[in-house]
Amino acid sequence: MQRFLTLTKAMFLVYLRERSTLFWNFAFPVFLLVIYAAVFGGDDLPGFMGWMVPGVLAVNILAFGLISSATMMTEFRQKGVLRRLQASPVPTLTLVGAYIVVNVAVAVLQAALVVAVAMTFYGLQLPAVNLLLALPMVLLSVLMSVALGQVVSGVAPGSGGAVAIGQILYFGQMFIADLIMPIEQMPGWIQSVGPWLPGYAIAQLVRPPLQTGALSPEFGANLLLTLVYGAAAALLAAWLFKWEARS
């Protein structure tokens, strides 16, 4: 257990000290929220925030997995850290466990920061029940997103490549998956494609609990979509995984 905790602490510190991750994980989400509020907020700011904040959370969860988590693993690989870990007697399961715990912790911190900013500065009211119901949805979404990120890390040639692939996947979904633009306002083809995307599933898992304190009517379908994406990504990532960078 002490071994697990030391490993978790070290990875956590690496996340918090790396400047680009720090920016993308903590400064950028708040910045996104401020911009959206200024541009689209209108007269009913708290009402708008009720819809937008879950969307921003979902966007961040997606970006966290596809970019931050993918890049971190790719850098560990490139710098030879994975190789050194492999040379130690630590069980692979302990490493995977620590990596997941750290990723979930950072993503949840990031979500908490966005919620706190929205509640403090934009008058968003979120009853405790909403937050409690949303928490497991956030955790589940983060796990799926991190699994997707590990697929990115498995196919990316280097950390630059991981960022590029991650960003394409993330920006692609940002506008068409009901995250920050209501999907009802989209052209027909997007309305039929969008609901199959991981980003859409995250948005639908997280938004109704936060907004209304209840699950959405399509909760079952979106949960299934999340689990399928997550499991498929985890299997694919495990298959693609390499301890060492291609030289």
Place this chain on the structure above:
Amino acid sequence: MTTPILEVDHVFAAYGRGAARIEALKDVSLSVERGEIFGLLGPNGAGKTTLLSCLEGLHQPESGSLRIAGLAPRQGKAKLGVQLQKTALLDDLTVVELIELYTALYAVFPTRAQIDALLTRFDLAEKRTKFIRHLSGGQQQRVALAIAIANNPEIVVLDEPTSALDPHARRAVWDLIRSLHDEGRTVILTTHAMEEAEALCGRVAIIDRGQIIATGTPASIVAGLNINPVLKAAAELPLEQVRALPGAQAARYSGQYLEVETTHPQTTMPALHALAAQLGRNLSEVALRQPNLEDAFLKLTGRALSA
């Protein structure tokens, strides 16, 4: 007779498949006794790192067996202290955090005082709370070595521990490696520097193109090959004529120096002076050099070690 602490038995290892297949090790066997400093000497790409990777459980050989104190590599990881060629340090951790991390991986949890003692020994005491990325190359290398023994291993495996260091830092690392030996640890290291192997290693294996071509003490390898002493001089003389001098067996240029292998230095040396005088050329810095591992490598492979 005691059982060797490391045993490598007819190991074949390869990377890639099909046309991209590279046979990195071809029937390699060796054994290392407890408490030795054992060197793997060879040029880049000879297979040194692959052999260490097999020992460290990082690469699965195609055939043959390896034993670490009687255990298979995957089970023997806890007995090894490892320093990989890529130092693999996390830039955003401090020296102490990094030591704590890498000892924890071995389920070893040193006290503050033990960590301080380790850092003092590696001349890193003042750097304990510094981030890795703020350390110099030599300091990072000492951190990598400190990590390699932080789990108190019986066997320390070092892959090119001094390759990127300046001469001063290199000597400091040599002293540290000797101190590991003095504590009774077994050290196996790779190097492509002949003088490092001669200065540090009790025994060496010369490895070339995936095969071990000689094993023994540096002196016994050289002696066993009956290599002639070498006359070294700063001179520009036609090699044809030098080779014809009495006693001369071979002649070549190594850098700007003329090197003449000779069976009778006492006769060859005056003849060389005479030749230079006859041709009106300069001849200076004449010295007689006893053969070393570099010459042994040349004799064994026909190629220079440091190409």
